[in-house]
Amino acid sequence: MSQPDSLEALFDLLFSFVRTGVVKAAIDLDLFTYISRGRNTVDAAALATHADERGVRILLNALVAQGLLAKQAGQYELTPVAEQFLVKDSALYAGGFARVTANPIIWDAVGQLSDIVRTGQPPESIVHVPDHDFWLEFCEASERTSAYTAALVADALPLATDRPVEVLDVACGSGVYGFTILERWPQARVTALDWKDVVRAAQQTAQRRGLAERMNWIAGSAFDTPIPQGRFDLVLASHFIHHFPPAQVIHLAMRFIRALKPGGTLALHEWVADDERTTHGPALMFAVLMLASTASGDVYTFREFTEMLEAAGFGGVRRAPLGRHGTEVVLARREE
Numbered sequence: 001m002s003q004p005d006s007l008e009a010l011f012d013l014l015f016s017f018v019r020t021g022v023v024k025a026a027i028d029l030d031l032f033t034y035i036s037r038g039r040n041t042v043d044a045a046a047l048a049t050h051a052d053e054r055g056v057r058i059l060l061n062a063l064v065a066q067g068l069l070a071k072q073a074g075q076y077e078l079t080p081v082a083e084q085f086l087v088k089d090s091a092l093y094a095g096g097f098a099r100v101t102a103n104p105i106i107w108d109a110v111g112q113l114s115d116i117v118r119t120g121q122p123p124e125s126i127v128h129v130p131d132h133d134f135w136l137e138f139c140e141a142s143e144r145t146s147a148y149t150a151a152l153v154a155d156a157l158p159l160a161t162d163r164p165v166e167v168l169d170v171a172c173g174s175g176v177y178g179f180t181i182l183e184r185w186p187q188a189r190v191t192a193l194d195w196k197d198v199v200r201a202a203q204q205t206a207q208r209r210g211l212a213e214r215m216n217w218i219a220g221s222a223f224d225t226p227i228p229q230g231r232f233d234l235v236l237a238s239h240f241i242h243h244f245p246p247a248q249v250i251h252l253a254m255r256f257i258r259a260l261k262p263g264g265t266l267a268l269h270e271w272v273a274d275d276e277r278t279t280h281g282p283a284l285m286f287a288v289l290m291l292a293s294t295a296s297g298d299v300y301t302f303r304e305f306t307e308m309l310e311a312a313g314f315g316g317v318r319r320a321p322l323g324r325h326g327t328e329v330v331l332a333r334r335e336e
Contacts, residue, residue, distance in 0.1 A: 017110075019066055020101075020102055021102075022059060022062045022063060022066065023063075023066070023068070023098065024098045024102040025059055026059060026063055026068075026086075027086065027095040027098045028098075029049040029051060029056075029059075030048075030049065030088065031045060031049065031056075031059070031060070031063075032068075032078060032082050032083075032086040032087050032088075032095070033086075033087050033088045033089065034048040034049065035069070035076055035077070035078055036078055036083065036087045036089070040075050040076045040077060041074060041075055041076070042056055042057045042060060042074070045060065045076075060076055063076075063082075064076070067079060067081075068081065068082045068086070069082065092147075092148065105124060105293065106289060106292060106293055108123065109122050109123050109124070109292035109293055110288070110289075110292050112292075113288070113291070113292060116291060116292055117291070121295060122291070122292055122293055122294065122295065124293075125293065125294050125295040146173075146174065146176045146177070146238075147176055147180070149269075149322070149325060149327070150176045150177045150179075150180040150238075151180060152322040152323070152325060153177060153180075153236075153238065153267070153269050153322070153329055154177075154180050154181060154184050156267070156320035156322070156329040156331070157181070157234060157236070157265075157267055157329075158234075158265055158331070159181070159185055159188065159233065159234060160233070161185065161187075163187060164187045164188070164189070165185060165187060165188045165189075165233040165234065166188075166189055166191070166231055166232045166233050166234075167181055167188055167189070167190045167191070167232060167233065167234045167235075167236060168190075168191050168193065168227065168231075168232045168234070168235045168236065168256075168259055169181075169190055169191065169192045169193065169236050169238075170193050170222050170235060170236065170237040170240060170256070171193065171194055171222060171237060171238070171239075171240040172192035172193060172194045172198070172199075172202055173194065173198065173202070173238075174201075174202060174205060175192055175202035175205055175206055175215075177236060177238050177269070178190040178192050178215070178236070179205070179206065179209055179211055181236075182211050182214050182215075183211075188214070189214050189215070189216065190214065190215055190216070191215070191216040191217070191218060191228070191232070192215060192216070192217055192218070193217075193218040193219075193220070193222060193225065193227070194219070195219065195220070195221075196219040196220070199217050199218075199219045202217075203215075203217060222237075222240070222252060222255070223248075223251065223252065223255075227255060227258075227259045228259060229258050229259060230258070230259070230260070230261055230262075231259060231261065232259050232260050232261065232264055233260075233261055233264050233265070234260075234264060234265050234266075234267060235256045235259055235260055235264070235265075235266045235267070236267045236269070237252075237256070237266075237267070237268050237269070238268075238269035239269060239270065240268075241268050241270055241300075242270055242271065242286070242290055242297050242298065242299055242300070243290070243294050243297040244294075244296065244297060245296040245297075245298070246300075246304070246308055248296075249300075249308045250308050250311050250312050253266070253308060253309055253311075253312030253313075253314065253332075254312045254313065256312075257312055257313050257314060257334050260334040261334070262334055262335070262336045263333065263334065263335075263336050264333070264334045265331055265332070265333055265334075266309070266314060266331070266332045266333075266334070267329050267330070267331055268305065268329065268330040268331075268332075269327060269328075269329050270299075270300070270305075270327060270328065270330060271283035271286045271287075271299045271326070271327055271328075272299075272300065272301065272302050272305065272319065272327070272328045272330065273287070273299045273300065273301045274301065275301050275302070275303055277301070280326075282326045283299045283326070284299070286299055287299040302319050302328075302330065305317065305330045309330075309332040313334070314332035314333060314334065315332070315333055315335050316331075316332060316333040316335075317330065317331070317332045318330075318331050318332075319331070
């Protein structure tokens with residue numbers, strides 16, 4: 001991890017929350033999309049967004065300072081990263097995920113981090129609340145945002161191409177990971193499990209994408225909702241395990257191993273911290289979000305994943321890093 005090398009760098013860290021607020025406001029106002037359509041002056045952008053000219057001017061200039069916009073002779077233009085990821089018309093639009101990362105629940109909790117560290121408890125733990133608005137918002141925000149990562153995860157999955165395969169997608173969210181598998185493997189079927197409202201939204205997406213006939217659905221908790229036994233070639237859980245302490249992870253893994261066929265594979269898509277928890281900055285910062293939003297969630301090392309999965313009966317635990325993205329797929333096998 002890089003270190004602040006001056007007082008100015010330290011102040012920059014202390015102002016990081018302002019940068020997040022600036023980007024979130026620009027996304028909320030669709031500023032990047034309007035600029036892409038030629039509303040690229042202060043007055044034109046203010047008119048398009050029905051916003052105050054002074055506020056728009058200050059916001060646009062802050063985006064220039066952050067490198068998301070360029071400015072010349074009073075006109076603003078998108079930089080390549082903004083054009084690719086922050087314009088709603090883009091196939092790789094990622095702006096919707098600000099509804100998750102800067103969600104008021106998480107935003108407010110991070111502001112109370114000193115109290116959370118003192119008590120070990122967040123203001124609100126939402127992971128076991130099935131009808132919480134956050135999960136539906138997460139589902140809606142993540143389909144396009146996660147498409148790129150879902151393709152990387154699919155590359156790491158050891159699925160047969162010469163026969164039908166059955167996949168269980170645990171905590172499916174938008175369904176994009178399962179949908180990517182269906183598009184990649186024509187003989188695959190996916191059973192998706194999540195809370196009732198999330199499943200309902202994902203079903204609509206599956207219908208829109210023409211994949212509904214190859215999907216099965218289970219509405220409920222991964223901890224106690226009945227799951228078919230010995231049915232699946234692959235159990236996939238993306239960004240789910242980090243919500244829980246080791247004892248609950250082992251409990252889940254024991255449920256997953258019973259759902260797999262002999263020789264089947266469990267795939268956990270997760271942030272994986274380095275063994276000393278010193279160098280993998282994104283994973284260590286993500287652990288802070290778990291502190292702020294769950295009662296006992298954490299980011300685990302590969303060694304800890306191995307210990308938990310072996311305790312549940314798995315063997316052959318290995319890892320498949322996803323390159324610059326920073327997350328990994330931890331793979332484990334139910335022995336024959």
